[in-house]
Every structure is written in structure tokens, then in C-alpha cells.
Amino acid sequence: MNSIEEKEKLLEIKDLKKHFKLSRKQTLKAVDGISFDIYKGETFGLVGESGCGKSTAGRTIMRLYEATEGEVDFNGDNVHAKKSAKELKSFNRNMQMIFQDPYASLNPRMTVKDIIAEGIDIHGLASSKDDRLNKVHALLEIVGLNKEHGNRYPHEFSGGQRQRIGIARALAVSPQFIVADEPISALDVSIQAQVVNIMKRLQKERELTYLFIAHDLSMVKHISDRVGVMYLGKMAEVATSDDLYAEPLHPYTQALLSAVPISDPEVERTRERIIIEGDVPSPVSPPSGCRFRTRCPHAMDICANVSPEWQEHKKDHWVACHLYNE
Amino acid sequence: MSKLLEVKDLSIAFDTYGGEVQAVRGVTFDLDEKETLAIVGESGSGKSVTAQSLMRLVPMPPGKFAGGSIVFNEEDLVEKSDKQMEGIRGKDISMIFQDPMTSLNPTMPIGKQISEGLIKHQNMSKKAAHNRGIELLKLVGIPNPERRIDQYPHEYSGGMRQRAMIAIALACNPKILIADEPTTALDVTIQAQILDLMRDVQEETGTAIILITHDLGVVANAANRVAVMYGGKIVETGNVNEIFYNPKHPYTWGLLSSMPKIDGDDEELLAIPGSPPDLADPPKGCPFAARCPYAMKVCENHMPEYTHLSETQQTACWLLDERAPDVEAPESAMVGGTKVHE
Ligand SMILES: Nc1ncnc2c1ncn2[C@@H]1O[C@H](COP(=O)(O)OP(=O)(O)OP(=O)(O)O)[C@@H](O)[C@H]1O
Ligand SMILES: Nc1ncnc2c1ncn2[C@@H]1O[C@H](COP(=O)(O)OP(=O)(O)OP(=O)(O)O)[C@@H](O)[C@H]1O
Ligand code: SF4
Ligand code: SF4
Ligand SMILES: [Mg+2]
Ligand SMILES: [Mg+2]
Numbered sequence: 160m161n162s163i164e165e166k167e168k169l170l171e172i173k174d175l176k177k178h179f180k181l182s183r184k185q186t187l188k189a190v191d192g193i194s195f196d197i198y199k200g201e202t203f204g205l206v207g208e209s210g211c212g213k214s215t216a217g218r219t220i221m222r223l224y225e226a227t228e229g230e231v232d233f234n235g236d237n238v239h240a241k242k243s244a245k246e247l248k249s250f251n252r253n254m255q256m257i258f259q260d261p262y263a264s265l266n267p268r269m270t271v272k273d274i275i276a277e278g279i280d281i282h283g284l285a286s287s288k289d290d291r292l293n294k295v296h297a298l299l300e301i302v303g304l305n306k307e308h309g310n311r312y313p314h315e316f317s318g319g320q321r322q323r324i325g326i327a328r329a330l331a332v333s334p335q336f337i338v339a340d341e342p343i344s345a346l347d348v349s350i351q352a353q354v355v356n357i358m359k360r361l362q363k364e365r366e367l368t369y370l371f372i373a374h375d376l377s378m379v380k381h382i383s384d385r386v387g388v389m390y391l392g393k394m395a396e397v398a399t400s401d402d403l404y405a406e407p408l409h410p411y412t413q414a415l416l417s418a419v420p421i422s423d424p425e426v427e428r429t430r431e432r433i434i435i436e437g438d439v440p441s442p443v444s445p446p447s448g449c450r451f452r453t454r455c456p457h458a459m460d461i462c463a464n465v466s467p468e469w470q471e472h473k474k475d476h477w478v479a480c481h482l483y484n485e
Numbered sequence: 486m487s488k489l490l491e492v493k494d495l496s497i498a499f500d501t502y503g504g505e506v507q508a509v510r511g512v513t514f515d516l517d518e519k520e521t522l523a524i525v526g527e528s529g530s531g532k533s534v535t536a537q538s539l540m541r542l543v544p545m546p547p548g549k550f551a552g553g554s555i556v557f558n559e560e561d562l563v564e565k566s567d568k569q570m571e572g573i574r575g576k577d578i579s580m581i582f583q584d585p586m587t588s589l590n591p592t593m594p595i596g597k598q599i600s601e602g603l604i605k606h607q608n609m610s611k612k613a614a615h616n617r618g619i620e621l622l623k624l625v626g627i628p629n630p631e632r633r634i635d636q637y638p639h640e641y642s643g644g645m646r647q648r649a650m651i652a653i654a655l656a657c658n659p660k661i662l663i664a665d666e667p668t669t670a671l672d673v674t675i676q677a678q679i680l681d682l683m684r685d686v687q688e689e690t691g692t693a694i695i696l697i698t699h700d701l702g703v704v705a706n707a708a709n710r711v712a713v714m715y716g717g718k719i720v721e722t723g724n725v726n727e728i729f730y731n732p733k734h735p736y737t738w739g740l741l742s743s744m745p746k747i748d749g750d751d752e753e754l755l756a757i758p759g760s761p762p763d764l765a766d767p768p769k770g771c772p773f774a775a776r777c778p779y780a781m782k783v784c785e786n787h788m789p790e791y792t793h794l795s796e797t798q799q800t801a802c803w804l805l806d807e808r809a810p811d812v813e814a815p816e817s818a819m820v821g822g823t824k825v826h827e
Binding site: 351378418424 | 642
């Protein structure tokens, strides 16, 4: 891997917010001011508890949702700025998504061939019928399926095969950036490895950039160059994956890592855990100050009153926690 | 000493449009008091159907028993009428599911759902059942149980619902608790709380637990023994050390190899190529043969017998036949590197 210095920013996410209005009085702040960069060619892993805003962040970055506030720059262009239909179309082509549920995300009434070619048709990327078919066949091969599979329907495939169809569909329009929202969570352990290996291989061959959303921390470490940890709509910490796992700074990251069960019985028997008590508070009425304070073993007075600043504590290692303020 | 539960040669099939699906094909295992048996294996390999059959929760039809027995308290549960099962379900054997919303009644306060079983099975008065409900909610770590007991499921968070379901399952001090992916929908921090809770409860009440999960980390954390299922069969069973440090079945090797190691580097993961067999037309021989890198001629047409490797470990693989070539587990399946284990 290249060092981060040589890396070019593909995306700059600046104080991005996405709020959902539930009623006249209630607003759910699903994503509430997150800032980070994604470099060209890297995999940025996004982790955090269920409901902390990972999918919403991914969708807002791609403008599947309009941002409530903040900015996403893609190759220096603000994604959320006013755009003509044509400009939007070109954005859509460059940013694709792979979904969590390989069962629900493929239209059951379309053949695999037509599912994969949908983007090719929308963006007029095929010069003829033959060209279209050749492109589809090439894509099927890339993801480890064969030509005959193109004539079948999604229900004839296993979960892992369906997820590959989803990957082929995303690749069809040659995007630069792919948001993969829990692409392997619904798959068997033995099949997860197949899909992850294909994603890694394609990344190398096509210089793809991934935002990889997951809650399996060992898989995230395996696939990501850098990792962001979210808690209740905020970013708690961002670091290279080696740094994050070797030296987690935020108390939530520390608890999260210490709670991951490790597939070694002896390690599990002797391991000390940081058990954090209680449940995640509601994003409709998050705690004042630091959002983690209701469960944080290190909470101090200031944590209830002042929201901790997002700061680069060490080179390329960002954290939001009062423990790291002098 | 006789076992708490003995399952022998259990087979369960489903009638479907695509033909008869042989979901469980001759499964044998037993369970001791106070122990935790984990069932792991490929999706669709028959883990849930096996577990549900112990409580006779498999819908019949389309399902049917195709052979075997489930002996609990010296009685075969396969032979019981639905009415007789009602006296066992929720009392001697209870179950918690992956998704609490499917098993909690959304229109009934949590407290009432706990006391139902107590009133039915233990002839408790309403008042006593209510008080026991508060105790149980406290036991599973629900804050403010006196107030929470009157709330409805939707007023609970995901983790709290899971705990409430455990409270309901434990209400009558069951001898066996079946947990089908109880933490899959939860985050690791809440998962750690629930696993600790189940362990505490087991210590206190002596309940035996059958834990179904695909997370080998959870198995390493919580299980005493492990059964590995593939294609409707148990292909290997052993105590937790045997399965992690001395596995003998190629599918178990594949499973252990495909796990990313949290302290490992980013080499390619070892996937098991191919996909699991179609149980509407199950293979005649070893169910893993089509994907097994060591498959021999015999594997395709003949199901291997169990080889007893120790008092606790049994493996069904032709590689353990004396005529087979010597094959060692691949390095990638070695848990904990070069550690020495007895
Ligand atoms: N369209 C919507 N309308 C209202 N609320 C929403 C909407 N989408 C998401 N939310 C809420 O926003 C919060 C964040 O949800 P999100 O799906 O982004 O979480 P997540 O981190 O992806 O969780 P998971 O790991 O469960 O997928 C949740 O409280 C969710 O209920
Ligand atoms: N009601 C049913 N009708 C028809 N087939 C069924 C039914 N229930 C289960 N099956 C089939 O029985 C087989 C075993 O299913 P089971 O749910 O036990 O798998 P599992 O090992 O629990 O998998 P997972 O890890 O995905 O939960 C599968 O092939 C499934 O399709
Ligand atoms: S700011 Fe305070 S409450 Fe928040 S994580 Fe840091 S120490 Fe804990
Ligand atoms: S019996 Fe044959 S096919 Fe089956 S696991 Fe053993 S070697 Fe592989
Ligand atoms: Mg999500
Ligand atoms: Mg199941």
C-alpha cells in the first residue's frame, strides 16, 4: 500500500448532516455532522452499532438522500450542489452501490443478464445488442459466474452468487466509487470470503475506491485501509486500520474492539473485556455533550456539557473525546 | 449417568413443489445438564430445523418426521401429541430466536407474556407471577423492572427485547434453552452483555443450552461442545478445544480457514469454492464432496461412517479410513498458530 501522503483525495466529506423529520416536533438526527476524506483507490471501512447512521451516511454521500447540511466533494465537485439532469446522471454513473440483502435487491422478474445491463442501458454504454451481450458476459466472468447464468433468474442462485450479480451490476457502468453497504452480512462465512476476495481483486484491477459498511470488525480490518467508527450519528474516531486496532483512542472504539469475540477458545477464556453497560440512547433525543457519555467508563463533568471537538490527535488519527484535550 | 437429551438418527423432510427436501438426514447427538452445545454450519444445513424439532415447532405439514427419536426424560418427543407437547414447551424446553419481534406478542405487555407461562405451568397466582416477572427482568438486566414490566415490546430497544425474550424463556426454569442465533441482530457490545447473561443464568439455574450461531468467535466464547453441520448431517462433533485446535473434517478446516484473523495481515482469505448441495436431491455420498479439495472416488457415492477420535470427538470423513492417504489440516485452519494443546 502507498503511504497516505501520496494519496489523492477522491471524496471530502465536510460536516455532513442528514436529519429525518418524524413529526412537527421530533427530528431524528441520523447523521449529525461527520467529516472525513476518502482517498483514491482505498477501502474506507465504516463501523458502529446498529442504527448509528452508517447506511444513512453512505446514502447521503451518494446523494440517494439530500443532505440536510454540509458538503460532499467528489473529485472536487460538490455532489449536493444544484445539478442539471445530465450532470446528475454522470454522478450516478461514477458512484454505485452494493446492497446488504442479495435477495431483496435484485428484481425477481428480470433475467440476470438484464439486471446487469440495466446501467449500461440507462447510460447508453453499448453500441449494439452484441456489444451489450459481450459486456454482460465479460462482467459475469469477472465475478466468477458463466455466460449461461445470464439467462437465469435471481431465485435460481445462492446468496453468494446473488451478491456477485449485485457486484457485476455495480461494475457495469465502470464507476470510480462503490458504497458497499454490508455486502457480506447475509452470507455464510465460507461464502463471505469468496465475495471479499472478488471485491479486493477488482479493486486492484480497476483502481476502485470503496466505502465498506459493516459490523463485523475482523472483516473490516481485513479489507480496509482506513476505518471510521460511528456512534449515534457522529464520528468517534478515524485512523488507518492498523493504528485503530493497535491503539484505539476513543473509549467506544476500545469497548467495541474488546467485545469482538475471537475464534480461539483459550484466548476467549483468559481475555479481559471492557464491558460497557446499557443500551444505545435514542437518536431522537441524544445525550447532551458527548453522545457516548451515558455508557462511557471515563465520562467526566465536561462530557455532559460540551460536545468534544473532532481533532487530529496524531498524524492521520482523528478522534472526538475530551480525554485528548489538554 | 443418563443424558438429559438424546437425539438419535433424526430425519426431517419437507414436501415442496420442487420435491421432497431432506432438511435433516440422520442426526445424532446428546446433551448433558449444564452444558452448552453449539451447532455451527453452512446456511441451509438444517441447524434451525433440528432445533425446532426438539420443541416440535417444525410446521407439519409441509414438514414430517422421516425417522429417528428425540428422547427427553426417558420419553420420545417424536411420539408425543400436540397437547402433550404443550406441557413441555416453555416449561422443560424453551427457545429464543434471532428476531425477538417475531416471537414477542406486540399487543401484550412484556410482564403478561412472562406470567402467562408461570400461571399455566406452575399454577402461580397472578400476583406471584407478576412479582416473579419483575425478578426475571432484573435478572436479565432490564433497568427499572417495576415500570418496564407494564410496557409493550415496541417500547423496548433491540437489546432489551432480546433480554425480555430470555426472561420469558427462563420463566419456568427450563432444563433446556435453545438459542437460535440469539445475538446475530445485535452489536458486539450488546452481544457481549447477552452472552455473559446466558452464562450467569446457566451457572445459577443449571440449564443446558443449545446455541446455534455462525460466529465462531461466539462459539469459542460460549460453548463446551460443538456440532458442525453440513448438508443435513453432523459431519464433526467434539469439545470446543478439539474442534478449534484439532479439527479433522475438511469442512471444519474450510470454516476455520475462511475466518479473517483479527491480528492477521491482509492476505487473501481462503474461500471454499462452490455452493452447498441441493437437499431436494441430496448427494448419495459425503455431502461436502463437490467442494472438498481432498475428495476421493469413494466420497461421491458412499457416506463415510463416524470415526471416534476420542470420547468426545467424532468425524465423518473418508480421510480417516486407514486406506486413505495421510492428509494434514492446512496451516490456515490452525487456530492460535503453533500453540501446543493437549
Ligand atoms: N428514511 C428514514 N426515515 C426515518 N428514520 C430513518 C430513515 N432511515 C434511517 N432512519 C433512522 O436513522 C438512524 C440511522 O439509521 P441507519 O440505517 O443509517 O443505521 P445503520 O448504522 O446503517 O444501522 P444498521 O447497522 O442496523 O444497518 C436509525 O435510528 C434509523 O431508524
Ligand atoms: N417450512 C419449510 N418448507 C420447506 N423447506 C424448508 C422449510 N423450513 C426449512 N426448510 C429447508 O430445510 C433446510 C434446512 O433449513 P434450516 O432453516 O434448518 O437451515 P439452517 O441451517 O438453520 O440455515 P441458516 O444458517 O440459514 O439459518 C433448508 O434447505 C430449508 O430450505
Ligand atoms: S468525551 Fe467524555 S464521555 Fe465522551 S468518550 Fe470521551 S471521556 Fe467518554
Ligand atoms: S469424505 Fe471425502 S469428500 Fe467428504 S470431507 Fe472427507 S475427504 Fe472430503
Ligand atoms: Mg445499515
Ligand atoms: Mg437457521
